[in-house]
Amino acid sequence: IFFRVLPLRKQNMLCSARSRTCTVQMPFGAIYSATSTIELTAAPQSHDVTPRSMSLNNLEGHVNTVFCVATLNNDHVVSGSWDTMIRVWSLETGECTQVLEGHRNWVSVLLVNNSNELVSGGWDGILNLWDLSEGTCVRTIEAHKGAVRALASLKPQQVVSAGDGKAIKVWDLHQGTCIATMKGHTKPVCALVAVSPQELASASWDTTIRIWVQSKGGTWRAVRTLSGHTDAVSCLALLHDGRLVSGSRDTTIRVWDTARATCSSMATATEAVTALAVCGDDVAATCMDGAVTIWTFPCVGSQGKPLCRLDTQQSALYAVDLHHK
Template sequence: MSYCLNPACQHPENLGDRNSCSSCGKNLLPLRDRYYIIRPLGGGGFGRTFLAEDQDKLNELCVVKQLVPQLQGTSAQNKATQLFEQEAKRLQQLGEHPQIPALYAYFKQDDYLYLVQQLIVGESLRQQLDLQGAFNEQQIWELLADLLPVLQFIHNRQVIHRDIKPDNIMRRQSDRRLILIDFGVSKQFTTSAIATLGTTIGSFGYASSEQMNEGEAYPASDLYSLGVTCFHLLTQISPSRLWTEYGYSWVKQWQQHLNLQLSQELTAVLDRLLQKDMQQRYQNVEQVLLELRTIEAFLAVDTTQLPSHTPSLTGNQKTRARSLQKNLPAVTTLNPRANFAWRYKLLLGSAIFLVLGFVGYKYWTSQQPSTLMGHRGEVNTVVVSPDGKTIISGSDDQTIKIWDLNSQKLLRTLKGHTDWVYDIAISADSQIVSGSRDKTIKLWRLSGQHRTLTGHTSYVNSVAISPDATKIVSGSYDKTVKFWNLSTGQVDTFKSHSREVLAVAISSDGKKIVSGSVDRTVIIWNLKTLKAQNILVGHTSDVNAIAISSNNQQLASVSDDRTIKLWNLNTGREIRTLTGHLADINGVDFSPNNQHIATGSDDKTVKIWDLSTGEAIYTFKGHQGAVFAVDYSPDGQTLVSASADKTIRKWLVPK
């Protein structure tokens, strides 16, 4: 798929390899014959952001920003252009720091300005907050230890960020470090510029009074925003709402919103960061660190586990750094004057965390998924290979991609379909079968060689393959189920459904196939007689997906009616109905031990259900679009999901 960069284009997604947009006619060639646009990541204000491939760097993923002012008037246009160029300059100036995205390119093409920068794979602190809930005190100490040196770095280069908030702080997936992003409204300050009124830019609730009311920005302004960010993470209360209701008076009573007891040390630090009067605040990062380095809890943060970075300093900055070094203890050294009682509490707390917190830690790590990006369209289907080494996915971009399960690196792209890939399945010997909107079924080897099966007269929405790769089942919008015997070449067609067939499955013993349809029924077919054995009625809307347990005893079906139904595969009797998703359910899979099932929904979540109790025991959040498919790894320790947000996510399953 190619994506049109014309902001006025009504249908920017283009199927196939095209040189011009089918909707507006705009050129679709890569920017500068190098940057291939994959999909939009978002945008607003004065720019749109896209995920792209750098074809000069072996298709390395990057971020492309396009200047598209959503403002009227020459003055507003000029200001937007100024801010966009400013972000490029700031990234070029500051990108040497490993916790700030690097600038790759800045150019003009087709009357639009473009900025290309490093892709940061991870989640923002806002997303982390939504996922895990309120932060605890230890996490705030860790945030301060990791982020304050970054602020010190940019302030030493005379730059004020002016928009620090959870959305603009990323936690990088690879090393869990905090990354400061979005320098579009940052401001250069000098001795002469400090007293000069600037443009009022920032986020309501997070920006300081001098920034919002007077247009002035100082290092202390960023520190105020940092304090508000900590408040938001601790309470989950929107500072924007408090600001709208109470103005800046809310900061005087910020502690009344806490639901946990903070130490006196952290309370004092946040209280000084959250002063409305700038003169009552810390004036710079050095003052904050000077105070923090007398606090045991801050010093106990294991900064030795964080990658080190020593920025190059000017002469005056080196003198100031040496002066601070003489007066401050090393961050990784505990204050020797700490009393025994505090040390005892610290050791006891650590022991309790290790003993009682292990399960919670495993749950937390499971909530931090690896994200696989590379498809240029919605990802409709995903499976894990029987050897547990690879992930295979199919997409609207007409391709099948094979990924390394452990490293998440893209190993190979299979091309051959001429329309959306709706479903894939894999046999025990790693033969892949795919069904497509191009009305064909393809049987693939991992090398890319494939064989095409034709016979359906409409979209092939679902496929399944027997473990020995001798039998294939397919379901189609032509309302039929087809059974393909690859050994004999015989094809049998079942026509009992009255509407489109959306789901098929085949039992591991090869004796039964099951199909689900828009007609709201599930049919169990006997392959020996080639007749319907049971017609299961109970769903009140489309049946989107089905799965059979590995012991061939149970069947699970999911529907647009937001329910999961469990059935006895042999008798057709309904065992249980599970509810909990807030929208259509699209995917289902049994765990290898048949004790759980996983489901994916239009509500953007993945759930794991305990079949003995019927309860949803885990809910994974992170996808930004509907979840179309889920699949367990053979060892049951990993779950993968495919989504309309054009990503695949890999989740660790809690034990």
């Protein structure tokens, strides 16, 4: 499996992944996509929507599809694969510095909890908590009966997970216990975003996004449902001003006024949208056609405008992340 790195603009990098491919964005100028190796690439400058692909380097190690990526710090990126392995990579040398083994099935989602702590979820229904300073799994939680598809951090030791079981669960990582459960979606939940420690957004294959709020007593309840997508909602992200962004299999990217439960802006991609990453007003979106498009939503009510399109030469991409440097 390889990562391709494509440059975007100063100070940022993009990471995205596909069924044998993963992509990562680097110091406002690079992206990774993967198949069995990780290919480092440089990206076009702003306002260039011509498809580009500039290979810089290859990071090789996974033997199956890379399904998730996340940046750890200025120097490292982590990837999870259908080969059940998690790998930590040095961006400076391109070398794999750690291999984390512990899942019994595909690794589907990664969450960087702090500089030395990683949470992973898999199709085995397990959450693993990793100490990256030692390269060891310090806690395993049997979280869901089906695949874990989404993770979000509410507090340093409080993580939310969701997946095929439709329920959303809040976990105390210190104790390894479930402290709250949210139910309401009618199909698998595949994306979570913590708006604040007391507010959560969830997205589902049932085409809806739900906003959950925690009461003073600690219980969570759904306060709003955002409707508008016509197919599964696959990903969520937050713009710098707090606006919620969603991507869907219906090929649209929507920006929401969550207080009014209305869509305030929209952009249309070329294929089903699989993942989002945000930097300021810019949104990097990966699609099933193997392209990464950078969109901007500069203000409330403005329609999304493409800044550049990066062609990774892959058939599909499944994950994306931004690396700030």
